[in-house]
Amino acid sequence: NAGVMQNPRHLVRRRGQEARLRCSPMKGHSHVYWYRQLPEEGLKFMVYLQKENIIDESGMPKERFSAEFPKEGPSILRIQQVVRGDSAAYFCASSPSTGGSHGEKLFFGSGTQLSVL
Amino acid sequence: DQQVKQNSPSLSVQEGRISILNCDYTNSMFDYFLWYKKYPAEGPTFLISISSIKDKNEDGRFTVFLNKSAKHLSLHIVPSQPGDSAVYFCAAAGFQKLVFGTGTRLLVSP
Numbered sequence: 001n002a003g004v005m006q007n008p009r010h011l012v013r014r015r016g017q018e019a020r021l022r023c024s025p026m027k028g029h030s031h032v033y034w035y036r037q038l039p040e041e042g043l044k045f046m047v048y049l050q051k052e053n054i055i056d057e058s059g060m061p062k063e064r065f066s067a068e069f070p071k072e073g074p075s076i077l078r079i080q081q082v083v084r085g086d087s088a089a090y091f092c093a094s095s096p097s098t099g100g101s102h103g104e105k106l107f108f109g110s111g112t113q114l115s116v117l
Numbered sequence: 118d119q120q121v122k123q124n125s126p127s128l129s130v131q132e133g134r135i136s137i138l139n140c141d142y143t144n145s146m147f148d149y150f151l152w153y154k155k156y157p158a159e160g161p162t163f164l165i166s167i168s169s170i171k172d173k174n175e176d177g178r179f180t181v182f183l184n185k186s187a188k189h190l191s192l193h194i195v196p197s198q199p200g201d202s203a204v205y206f207c208a209a210a211g212f213q214k215l216v217f218g219t220g221t222r223l224l225v226s227p
Binding site: 105 | 123151153158159160161162163166206210212213214215216217218219220
């Protein structure tokens with residue numbers, strides 16, 4: 001039973017390029033969350049998606065960032081025109097239902113470390 | 118606005134002693150609290166949780182205490198082991214997501 005799969009593990013981009021981060025949730029999980037961890041900081045919520053729907057994107061920067069979770073395939077976090085400040089570890093998590101409700105825990109992937117040169 | 122705070126960025130204890138990690142929150146609407154453990158280059162893994170209707174939950178060496186009136190929770194690890202060395206995140210559940218604290222780095226020395 002595979003866990004949450006994220007790829008790539010490491011991604012290097014030059015300023016102005018696009019970064020695409022992929023996340024396949026655990027089997028049977030239809031809720032996906034993206035978190036970002038900046039150096040020496042905690043995990044910051046970015047976006048919560050269900051299949052084909054964005055439920056809460058209150059933590060997403062208003063520009064350059066987008067996320068999707070299509071009916072088929074992995075969830076994608078897309079960052080356009082990356083800047084140095086986007087360098088961080090991006091974690092995806094999944095749950096079978098709303099994360100946190102009734103103690104529903106999130107299962108995390110190993111993360112994608114994005115480095116912007 | 119940091120709704121979940123872990124004011125101690127690091128903690129060092131000796132093997133066999135008790136480790137106490139603290140967490141404070143500001144929003145009384147949170148109804149579940151969880152602790153996650155994170156090793157370098159890995160994702161966080163769930164450790165233990167507690168409902169807001171309880172004040173204690175125990176699982177082996179790990180016990181979480183909740184003081185709702187003080188909006189404070191703590192994680193006790195006893196006895197501490199070197200393999201417990203990791204970053205520990207406190208998380209609060211509400212509004213369909215988990216809100217995490219900034220983490221406490223625990224170092225357990227032999």
